Amino acid sequence: MRRIHLLLLACLAIFVTAYGQKTTRVNAVKANDYGIVYSLPKTSFEIKLLVKKTTYQRGDFYQYAQRYLGIEKPITESKSVYSVEDIKVANKGIADKTNSFMIEFRSNTLEPYVYLREDGVICSVNAQPEQATAQEMEVPPSTVPSSNPHRFFSEEILLAGSTAKQAELVSKQILQLRRSSNDILTGEAESMPPDGNAYKVVMEELNNQEKALTELFAGSVHTEYFIHAVSLTPDEKNITRKVVARFSEKLGPLDKDNLAGAPLYLSLESKTPKVDLPLSEKDRDRLEKKLTEGLVYNIPGKALLTIELNERKQSLDVDVVQYGTQDVLVKKMFDNFKQPIKVIFYPELGAIKQIIQ
Structure with missing residues (x-):
């Protein structure tokens, strides 16, 4: 088979994981009129803090x-001290129910099917989805x-x-x-x-x-480690130093509204230029028809994500669905009943990883 690498998206600085979601094969059969409904994901960031708790216990005979x-x-005072040892950002890729579509197959194509995650996000068409390797934050032993x-x-x-x-x-x-x-x-x-x-x-x-x-x-002195996670789902706008959580050396991770801790800021700046082309009514109708008949996929935009906590600051390049666009694989691509085309997605992004035909 000839392999076409359509998109190889750079998600180098973030975790891209499947979060343990199971996938289900859905066959296009007469009972569902050879149509399968699927959703595309939108970007949701999960910020993970590796927290170290150090407990100092005064002895009876100090x-x-x-x-x-x-x-x-x-040690003359019993106390606990918290510190942030590491910060990681993960793209969860949650289902966007406002972006649900149906892909329709011809009745004479060869056993067409789609793999969906539990939340309905598309993983592959006419192919086994790739198993994502979860990159979990390592927690040191206590x-x-x-x-x-x-x-x-x-x-x-x-x-x-x-x-x-x-x-x-x-x-x-x-x-x-x-x-x-x-x-x-x-x-x-x-x-x-x-x-x-x-x-x-x-x-x-x-x-x-x-x-x-x-x-x-x-x-x-006793030390223990744990992970504290907070989530943020951006929209189409840039984010400037938004407080997503707080952290205290005495109390540990806190809610963003608890002023007892220092703020954890998140900034997100789109690096994908916005191109607003005025469309005529005829062009809009043509676009809507195109989106309803083919296989819709995301083309995520690029962005710079920055995390700040006290004097600590780290930035990384990320892919953000909300900053990108969508495109369509036309319906006739799937009409070959002898050698069906195969499409493999990045499930967390809704972008095409590979087309095999």
């Missing part, structure tokens, strides 16, 4: 950290909190009459754990682990106990 363990700067230190308290520590006495006894227990670890490492322990596996288990337990008890003086 006031005695320097005295008993020589820790110069223990740190594992230490064991509860109180479970390692001896009876003497539990019965101590004051916090100061408890701190003194716990510090001694920490020093004893360190001596035990050192004796095993140097082979001077009275009872050495019998084999390598036992050695590993014993050393891990000693280290875990020491870490958990030491955090009663030094404090602990």
Whole structure:
């Protein structure tokens, strides 16, 4: 077969994903008068923030950290701090129900069919749709909190009459754990682990106990990551520094109307010149007829998208359906009943990726 590459759109700087939508094959048969209704998508941007939450937990004995363990700067205040580690923009390509059409096939063509997404957006004609590879934002693993230190308290520590006495006894227990670890490492322990596996288990337990008890003086730091997403569907106009969300170091991601956070701005500037040609009534009728009889597809426009948050600013080139135009593959292209033409779309854009005939 001869392959014709009609459009190779540059969506290099954004995620283009199928968002897990299933596709369904719809056959053009007598029951539906050989006509299949489909929708074209419009661009909807999803801004994803990779957020890091760092939790600082003050230890019960922080006031005695320097005295008993020589820790110069223990954590003295329990708090959580949020930061944005990465920002990505994804084109969701949502169905535009105001742009729904019907493609009609001749009754004698060879088993014509169309693949549609669950929302009715066209994916392909007379061909299997290509499987989009979802490029998800990678979320780093969170740190594992230490064991509860109180479970390692001896009876003497539990019965101590004051916090100061408890701190003194716990510090001694920490020093004893360190001596035990050192004796095993140097082979001077009275009872050495019998084999390598036992050695590993014993050393891990000693280290875990020491870490958990030491955090009663030094404090602990725990980090976790999560993704916060907000969406925006542009119209045909440019967008200048629109607040789409807010972010606070103390509270994390916030709604755009919550003034407790710094604004996350989105700007979108069309790079596709608008050409307004006056059409006569005859030309308009001809265009309407053309759109109703063939296979309509999008030709997205180009735009510059900019995201700003505090001192952070990043720009990227994107394809925007709303800034573009539409065109039609004429109906007679699909009338070959021996070797039906195949059309594969970019489902998120409604643009033709490939024509095979």
